[in-house]
Amino acid sequence: MREPASSGKALVTGGAGFIGSHLCERLLERGTHVVCLDNFATGRAENVGHLAGHPRFELREADITEPLALDEPVDTVFHLASAASPPDYLRLPVETLEVGSLGTRNVLELAEEHGARMVLASTSEVYGDPLEYPQRETYWGNVNPVGPRSVYDEAKRYAESLTMAHHRARGADVGIARIFNCYGPRMRADDGRMVPTFVTQALEGRHLTVAGDGHQTRSLCYVEDTVRGLLALADSKATGPINIGSDEELSVLSLARIVLNVTGAREGLTFIERAEDDPRFRRPDIRLADEVLNWRPRIRLEEGLRRTVAYFVEQRSRYDDLPEG
Ligand code: NAD
Ligand code: UDP
DSSP: OOOOGGGSEEEEETTTSHHHHHHHHHHHHTTOEEEEEEOOSSOOGGGGGGGTTOTTEEEEEOOTTSOOOOSSOOSEEEEOOSOOSHHHHHHSHHHHHHIIIIIHHHHHHHHHHHTOEEEEEEEGGGGBSOSSSSBOTTOOOBOOTTSTTHHHHHHHHHHHHHHHHHHHHHOOOEEEEEEOOEEOTTOOTTSOOHHHHHHHHHHTTOOEEEETTSOOEEEOEEHHHHHHHHHHHHHSOOOOOEEESOOOEEEHHHHHHHHHHHHTOOOOEEEEOOOTTOOSOOOBOOHHHHHHHOOOOOSOHHHHHHHHHHHHHHHHHHHHHSOOO
């Protein structure tokens, strides 16, 4: 084990996003100085608004595809900047490829300049529409390199490859996390991913839009667990890649029914067209994370969903309370 990331100063790229904002919070709780860097392409300053004024927190607006410089030393760099929801990266295809390639290069070089450990937020999407079940880190994936999702999948595959090249050729200290579907408070209601979409639809008394027959599966990990996994990887010497996700797999249809149940909504389901190259199933093998990081998820789906629904209810009431005009 190295000194925990709590000992010094951390840079979080994409820190004003969904996962990044929770990570910044946990780091501050552990005593770390946090520089949060974001261009707000898909994140929001209000995600870290409650941290403004904290003596060890600094928010900087910057695009990581532009040259990066930091005057003060950092010892850990968490690289999370990238669109992550399918509607976001389909809307920002070139930006997504560039943040994964140019952005990752800039972040790796910055980390090396500072002798810092760099943790890359990669994704289960590197496995594409997987032909192995459950997905182990040794699986090479099944990605359509020219399909619409490739802008995200291939950007992350390239980011992993570049990270490994810096590690092998230049001795860079790196850790790669392959994050599986993560959910929780601070997802944007309109980000298009299934959890915020279903919860928002249920709270608005609309039908839940289930894609295809809804039999495709995902394994949902609550954000608090995901962040704990990223911190465990940062605190270790492991290079990875290591899957960070829940192995509690369920179909999209089951999730829609659970959301109806948790929200007490009365409306039902509408079946919509499924996106091209949408993976049919996804479930991580998390034995490596358990062995190497002593990490496994703790928050059960129903509990995580209850907390997520409470967040969206609170957001909506805040919005309703705003004066008109
Ligand atoms: P998010 O969109 O909420 O956060 C990403 C953040 O990166 C946003 O704040 C965005 O503004 C910022 N960003 C994008 N391009 C940038 C640029 N060029 N310069 C600076 N900042 C930039 O997404 P998220 O769900 O919090 O995902 C965070 C990371 O975790 C991403 O790298 C994503 O690929 C990875 N990941 C997330 C999940 C998940 O289920 N949420 C699953 C696998 C991997
Ligand atoms: N999905 C759905 N209805 C929606 C949004 C998504 O049925 O309104 C489905 C989507 O087709 C996919 C699954 O939910 O099969 C997970 O999609 P999400 O965008 O949350 O994550 P990802 O595809 O990146 O795993």
